[in-house]
Amino acid sequence: MFVLSDSKNQLRNIVRSDCKYKGRIIDLRVDTVKFPSGSEKVREVVLHKSAVGILPVNDRGEIILVRQYRHAIDEDIYEIPAGLVEEGEDPRETAVREMQEEIGYRPGHMEEIAEFYSSPGFCTEKITVYYADELTSSKLPEDEDEYIKVFAFAPEELEKMIAEKKIKDGKILMAFYWYMARRPQK
DSSP states (O other): OBOOOOOSSTTOEEEEEEEEEEOSSEEEEEEEEEOTTSOEEEEEEEEEOOEEEEEEBOTTSOEEEEEEEEGGGTEEEEEOSEEEOOTTOOHHHHHHHHHHHHTSEEEEEEEEEEEEESOTTTBOOEEEEEEEEEEEEOOOOOOTTOOEEEEEEOHHHHHHHHHTTOOOOHHHHHHHHHHHHHSOOO
16 A cells, blocks of 8 residues: 555545556556545546557548457447557657558558547546548558458448447547548538
């Protein structure tokens, strides 16, 4: 057990903090927090590595997605290419690497869409999402534990898939609606 010092925020007065699990991607910490009322509550915190996601658009205007099995939800789902930021790695470098590993392309142009917390009620995971186009073929080996299929969808197809609830990943939704709001209308 270790005790953290008081924070600048009066709602983060941690009385006790225990690391319950240390893993490859996450750690689990259980904090006892004393609130201004004097009451103490337990807060479970998942300490998660930062991640990136990329919305790649090819020269035909199609959005490239991957489909892969996710053990936590026991389901194959569509996602934008994504991955964990390695220690000391710049998120932009991670985004380029993940595109090469997952879809076999390198972006000629890339811009940051947003940076957000995936689920701040209990998790520290911060995701930076990028838009990428001007794609050129450049394949890196996939991670050994990934079984990925690559698909390209016209924006109208993807919009229909969202309406039919075939898209369940929040990164796609955020990035797709950003893209739709900024792309030139025909």
